[in-house]
Amino acid sequence: MRPETIALHAGYDCDPATKAVAVPIYQTVAYSFDSAAHGAALFDLEVDGFRYTRIGNPTSAVLERRLAELEGGVDALVVSSGQSAMYYTVLNLIEPGRNLVSVPQLYGTTHTLFAHILPRYGIKVKFGSSDRPEELESLIDGNTRALFCETVGNPAGNICDLEALAAIAQRARIPLVVDNTVPTPILMRPIEYGADIVVHSLTKFLGGHGTTLGGAVIDSGRFRWEQLGMRYPMFTEPDPSYHGLIYTRHYGEKAFLGRMRSVFQRTMGAVLSPFNAFLLMQGVETVALRVERHVENARRVAEFLRADARVDSVSYVGFPDNPYYPLCQKYLGGRACSLLTFAIRGGYDAGTRFYDALKLFKRLVNLGDAKSLACHPASTTHRQMSPEEQRQAGIGPETIRLSVGIEHIDDIIADLDQALAAATRPQVRQAVTT
Numbered sequence: 106m107r108p109e110t111i112a113l114h115a116g117y118d119c120d121p122a123t124k125a126v127a128v129p130i131y132q133t134v135a136y137s138f139d140s141a142a143h144g145a146a147l148f149d150l151e152v153d154g155f156r157y158t159r160i161g162n163p164t165s166a167v168l169e170r171r172l173a174e175l176e177g178g179v180d181a182l183v184v185s186s187g188q189s190a191m192y193y194t195v196l197n198l199i200e201p202g203r204n205l206v207s208v209p210q211l212y213g214t215t216h217t218l219f220a221h222i223l224p225r226y227g228i229k230v231k232f233g234s235s236d237r238p239e240e241l242e243s244l245i246d247g248n249t250r251a252l253f254c255e256t257v258g259n260p261a262g263n264i265c266d267l268e269a270l271a272a273i274a275q276r277a278r279i280p281l282v283v284d285n286t287v288p289t290p291i292l293m294r295p296i297e298y299g300a301d302i303v304v305h306s307l308t309k310f311l312g313g314h315g316t317t318l319g320g321a322v323i324d325s326g327r328f329r330w331e332q333l334g335m336r337y338p339m340f341t342e343p344d345p346s347y348h349g350l351i352y353t354r355h356y357g358e359k360a361f362l363g364r365m366r367s368v369f370q371r372t373m374g375a376v377l378s379p380f381n382a383f384l385l386m387q388g389v390e391t392v393a394l395r396v397e398r399h400v401e402n403a404r405r406v407a408e409f410l411r412a413d414a415r416v417d418s419v420s421y422v423g424f425p426d427n428p429y430y431p432l433c434q435k436y437l438g439g440r441a442c443s444l445l446t447f448a449i450r451g452g453y454d455a456g457t458r459f460y461d462a463l464k465l466f467k468r469l470v471n472l473g474d475a476k477s478l479a480c481h482p483a484s485t486t487h488r489q490m491s492p493e494e495q496r497q498a499g500i501g502p503e504t505i506r507l508s509v510g511i512e513h514i515d516d517i518i519a520d521l522d523q524a525l526a527a528a529t530r531p532q533v534r535q536a537v538t539t
């Protein structure tokens with residue numbers, strides 16, 4: 106089935122007990138065992154079933170099935186936030202003393218995780234100075250265990266050349282891990298281009314209404330851990346923390362998430378609540394329609410800003426003179442995402458006056474809500490970075506990031522127009538009296 110249909114139907118027909126058509130919210134912590142033997146069989150993973158909601162829940166399981174199918178993967182795990190999805194993914198792949206190679210254009214907190222938190226636990230992250238595949242390949246060494254990028258960077262809007270990165274990862278015999286939050290599987294399905302693991306913040310376009318935090322990890326099932334046991338022994342050797350289970354033997358092509366669930370979700374517990382899984386599923390049902398409108402509104406906004414003399418520059422990959430335009434055609438079918446950045450004439454001061462004058466756009470740190478949102482990355486999401494790191498992430502002190510919503514386009518443009526007028530109006534200096 107196609108994504109629009111998968112988003113509505115995958116993983117659920119109707120409730121077997123009641124015939125309820127909407128997915129029920131199984132707001133329960135635990136599940137009763139028929140007998141001691143049944144409990145033991147569940148804990149030995151000999152039979153399917155639920156034991157405790159930290160490890161799995163029927164409502165979340167429907168969302169997992171839906172996301173796995175949307176991305177074309179074999180399995181998914183949902184967790185409490187995009188950040189916990191990132192953290193679990195790295196921990197599941199990379200042991201102390203090993204490293205990760207990453208593009209520099211990252212969401213600010215992912216950058217903080219990579220640059221400041223992981224090294225404290227012995228995991229080094231080597232950043233390229235750009236997303237150029239040749240440069241990233243030159244950073245890979247014998248201890249590298251994964252290659253990472255955001256398919257479309259937040260906020261830089263850069264589009265990674267996934268086929269080229271997948272070829273590099275394949276040569277190095279490491280998985281390509283991507284964060285596909287910004288385009289969503291509606292605009293791009295990275296597994297089709299060779300990605301091995303896909304990470305999502307469900308908080309953004311997939312949830313789509315700015316109400317609920319959530320994250321997901323989806324496995325393509327294609328990486329052959331069993332052939333690379335020397336490098337990834339955690340999947341191929343007995344795990345003493347799970348009475349000697351060998352994940353590749355037990356889970357086959359689902360070994361990556363089998364281990365993530367049994368080890369990290371079980372012991373660290375960044376669990377998505379069943380109610381939040383339900384809310385996020387409501388968003389997933391309409392994601393295709395919303396993304397279509399987001400994309401069209403963003404195109405109109407980009408054109409409006411570019412034609413306006415009060416605006417200095419607009420970074421929008423849908424413009425033919427944007428360096429990422431060819432990759433936008435190739436990977437997004439020409440549908441540039443609704444996240445765009447621009448700089449107003451007059452630098453930082455004019456930028457903040459513009460930001461303060463917005464009425465319809467919300468001033469905040471979020472993206473992918475149905476509502477139009479504006480963010481000033483240098484003072485918020487990317488504040489912990491040095492000016493050089495900010496530049497590499499694609500932002501300057503004056504950059505404003507817009508996440509264009511699905512309101513009527515005339516209302517969106519009217520708000521930008523009045524805020525530009527307020528920002529560029531000649532400033533009257535207050536007389537100083539002594």
Ligand code: PLP
Pocket residue numbers: 186187188189212215255259284286287305306307308318319320471472
């Ligand atoms: N990945 C990207 C690209 C993001 O933009 C964000 C948040 O903005 C995250 C991950 C983190 O997601 P969450 O806020 O759900 O933890």
